[in-house]
Amino acid sequence: MLIKRRVRRLAILLISLYLLPVGQLWYYQVLIAPRLNERPENSRSHENLELRGRLLDRQGKVLARTDKGRRVYPLGAAAAPLLGYVTERLGSGGLEGELARSLAGRPRPRTLEQVRRLEREKSRRGDDLVLTLKADLQLQAFELLGQDRGAILVLDLxxxxxxxxxxxxxxxxxxxxxxxxxxxxxxxAPLIDRATQGLYPPGSCFKILTMAAALESSQADGPFFCAGSLPVTGFELSCDGARAHGALTLESALAVSCNVTFASLGRMLGQKGLEDWIKSFGLLEAPTRVPLAAAGHAPRGRPGAEEVAAAQAAIGQADMLVSPLGMARVAAVIGRGGTDLPPRLLKAVSRDGRTVDTYPVGPPRQVVSAATAATVLQAMRAAVDRGTGGAAGAGVAGKTGTAENPHGPPHAWFVGVAPADAPRVAVAVILENKGYGGQHAAPVAGAIARAALR
Amino acid sequence: MRARELGLLAAVLAVVAMALALATRSPEFRGPPPWIWLVVQASAWLIASLVLRWKKAAGDPLLLPLACLLSGLGWVMVWRLDPTLGQRQSLWILVGLLAFILTALAVRDYRRLEDYKYLCLVCGVVLQLAVMLLGTEINGARLWFRVGGMQFQPVEVVKILMILFLAAFLRRYGRWMRLGLLSREGRLPRRALLLLGLGWLAAEGVLILQKDLGMALLFMGIFLTMFYMATGRTDLVLVAGFLFVLGAVAGLLAFSHVRVRVYAWLDPFADAQNTGYQMSQALFSLGWGGLFGTGLGMGEPNRVPEAATDFVFVALAEELGFVGAVAILIAFMLLVTRSFRVAMRAPDEFGTLLAGGLSVLIAWQSLILIAGTVKLIPMTGITLPFVSYGGSSMLASFVILALLTRISARREEPC
Incomplete structure (x- = not known):
């Protein structure tokens, strides 16, 4: 009978379909099972919270520990986006998730063999991780941000x-x-650490980099003249309020944050030239000793519009994005006399109170010459002493930024170093959609810089 | 033949007893071990087998032991996950077995069922409409009747009524469709076509309106497969399948609850704590089990939401491992193979279509659910026959088993 032939065909088809889940089970249960077990969201992998290691600050103050089966964070909300969390239901996130491999205590036994081994050995605590943070400074920085959305990053030079x-x-x-x-x-986005993972247009803070690049390329011979606006291939760039600054030296151009001067420098450097400098300042890589830190994005000029892109990027606009950590790193290069050091958040691993591993400092890398760095630093001092950054207060050298963005009013930026004559710390402050950098970010940056030097 | 069935049942019950012994030895096992329930269950299975033999209704000797293995392992897992649900599941299995015996006794000659096809259709439509209008709303969908403290899901009955109706309808009119719907001889009686359309609209429409996408998919699969079985019109089935895919894409674009599920399926880790939570927990559960599993009672399958119903297969795969999960898949393959064999050996076309339809139901339902839990397709909330926790579904599975047994018995006692 025809109908029975079709039944047979269907039977063969449907029964062979059962092979598909077999393949899928093999994939998840055997092939990628180890990777699934290690995922930070997987709360099965680090159940033994009691044995999980602590997170410590640079002076040994506790940032995270386990108490009665719960993770406790003495700094509370002040460090929460950076440190992350571990809970039974949610698994882990932030540093807690990223560093799980070192922090985790002995995993709960899964097979009979592991049970036997556990009985033979005594249980082992996870390692303590020492971070480079300073707990009280972290707390002060968070308090300075107050109700604003934003981030503060402080680097030790x-x-x-x-x-x-x-x-x-x-x-x-x-x-x-x-x-x-x-x-x-x-x-x-309260769960995101804006200081290391947030990406923003850097605004006029970026002029520090443009100035250093121009000096290095010997294209910065002044004097310059600002007519209030600059036409660039069918596009017009203007200074704040289209006010003409007139004749300027490079130093005073930075101090008053003249867009026309820096846009024309950007045009001279070209999009490719500027991108090479962005790269050599380390902005396009994710620093390896800062877990989860985000790499910046170089400006991408559309073909034919490279000139506009270069001019806009030189003043920190266009589609370039940088993290507060990245901007602090740029200021640090200037403050160190032209030398870059890779930023570090992990300092050491300690086990049972003894240091078993340290993360090294450096290696140092000369990005710009000492002379260039000194010239830019002088201009940054001028910006605070008699330019847009006055609100940062005495002893700080830096640059303000007011970054246009598609999400509302401009972001207020301040990037700088302190003390101005022999810098020891670099700071970056951003307040999202807050307005002028000189008005809002500069005072915050001054306060945190002075706190860091204390 | 009966002796073989009794022997297999005894062997399967021994396996279930060992599984229970393992599960109850786990330090996390809560409450007293339900040995008494196991004894009651075992007796019920043996009684069911003996009653069938006594009434000369004995059929395929593998069907009952396979169902016993699946429901037994499912029961141990459900009890291990939640003793309260386990207790109720014991009751559901007993009620199911009672329904099995009663159905097998009531349906002396399954061919008589063919006469009730329109009654089946009307009952199915009425049930579907009634639940939409009068049912209890749970999670924004009216799919249940609540009587006393119990919930009842009428769609589980409707699916059997639909197969009965389709088997009878296609037996009668399949010939016309085989010739072609447009040719003069191929034109169906208008009334029959209208009935089919209305019934179909009621079944699918209500399910889609109530967001029971798993059942909607299952009904679609059964309908198309049975249609092919009766008519051999691959072309029409392909066209309908294509239209269904179009409908699914439209649903994806139009309904946010569909989109959420599809995204959770494509990349559960993108939103692992919200929409992707269940799926990523299910994958962690699978990975934790590995090749040989954690051992019964030694895993943590309770971390997966709905572990006892939608994700019972994953729970078993965690504790029994890849090896155990494949064993359960093989049990399903055998059950489906045997029930298709019943269809192949049925003495008449209605019997073939009915048994074929029921086999297709078991196959599609288990495939759709298992594929959903192992991330082959987006997850849909339907139950795994015999294994998942749930009264209505357990009852339906046993009625299906009884019908299959009855059809297979026909051949052995020629009339």
Whole structure:
């Protein structure tokens, strides 16, 4: 009968379909099972929270520890976006997730053989990780951000250490499980650490880099003249309020943040030339000793519009994006006399109170000449002493930024070093959609720089 | 033949007893071990087998032991996950077995069922409409009736009624469709076509309106497969399948709840704590089990939401490993093979279509669910026959088993 032939055909088809889940099971249960077990969201892999290692600051103050089966964070919201979390239901995130391999205590036994081994050996605590942060500075930085959305990053110049990386809004790690639904959907992204992972247009702060690049390429012979605006292939760039600055030296151009001067420097350097400099300042790579840090994006000029892109990028606009960590790194190069050190957040690993491993400082790398760095630093001092950055206060050298962006009012930036005559720290401050950098970010940057020097 | 069935049942029950012994030895096992329930269950299975033999209704000797293996392992897992659900599941299995015996006794001659095809259609449509209008709303969908403290999912009955109707309808009119719907001889009686269309609209429409996408997919699969079985019109089936894919894409674009599920399927880790939570937990569960599993009672399958219903297969795969999961797949393959064999050996066309339809139901339902839990297709909330926790679905599975047994018995006692 025909119908039975079709039944047979269907039977063969449907029964062979059962082979598909077999393949899929093989993939998940055998081939990639080890990788699944290690994923940070997987709360099965680090159940033994009691044995999980601690996170410590550079002076040994506790940033995260386990108490009665719960993870405790003494700094609370002030360090939450950076440190992350570990909970039974949510697994882990932030540094807690990224460093799980070192922090995790002995995994819970899974097979009979492991149970036997566990009985033979005594249980082992996970390693403690020492971070380069300074707990009290971190707290101060977070308090300075207040109700604003934004970030503060402080670098130690001799080592490249991150002393503070504050991000606002934060969240309360103690009540994370209850507030997860709200936090994870919050448009202001409280779970992201803006200081190392946030990417923003750098605005006029970027002129520090443009100036150094121009000096190195010997294309910065002044004097310059600002007529208030500059036409670039069918596009017009203008200074704030289209006000003409008139005749300027390069130093005073930085001090008053003249867009016309720097845009014309950018045009001379060209898009390719500028991109090479962005790269050599280390902005396009993710620093390896800062877990989770985001790499910046170079400006991408459309073919035929490279000139516009170069002119806009030179004043920190266009489609270039940089993190506060990246901008602090640029200021640090100037403050160190032209030398770059890779930023560092992990300092050492310690086990049972003994240091078992340290993350090295450096290696140093000369990015621009000492003479160039000195000239730019002088101009940054002028910007604070008699230019746009006055609100930062005495003893600081730096540059303001007011970055246009598609999300509303401009971001307020300040990037600088302190003390101005022999810099020891670099700071970057951004306040999202807050307005003028000189008005809002500069005072915050001055306050945190002075706190860091204390 | 019966002796073989009894022997296999005894062997399978021994396996279930060992599984229970392992699960209850775990330090995480809560409450007293349900040995008494196992004894009651075992007796019920043996009684069911003996009653069939006594009433000369004995059929394929593998069907009952395979169902016993699947429901037994499922029961141990459900109990291990949640003793309260386990207790109820014990009851559902007993009620299911009772329904099995009663159905097998009531349906002396399955060919009589063919006369009730329109009654089946009307009952199915009425049930579907009733649940949409009068059902209890859970999670924004009306798919259940609540009586006392119990919930009942009428769609589980509707799916059997639909297969009965389709088998009878296609037996009668399949010939016309085989010739071609447009040719003069091929033109169907208008009334029959209208009935088919209305019934179909009620079944699919209600499911889609109530967002029961798994059932909608299952009904579609059964309908097309049975249509092919009866008519051999591959072209029409392909056209309908294509239209279904178009509909699915439209659904994807139009409904956010569909989109959420598809995204959670494509990349569960993109939103691992919200929409992708269940799927990523299921994958972690699979990975944790590995090749040989954690051992019964030694894993943590409770971390997967809905582990006892939608994700019971994953729970088993975690604790029994890849090896155990494949064993369960093989049990399903054998069950489906045997029920298709019943269809092949049925003495008449209605029997072939009915048994074929029921086989297709078991095959599609288990495939859709398992494929959903191992991330082959987006997850849909339907149950795994015999294994998942759930009264309505358990009852339906046993009624299907009874019908298959009855059809297979026909051949052995010629009339």
């Amino acid at each position: 001799p080592t490249g250490d991150i002393l503070a990386a504050a991000s606002s809004p934060g969240f309360d790690p103690a009540t994370l499980e209850k507030s997860w639904q709200r936090l994870s959907q919050d448009k202001s």
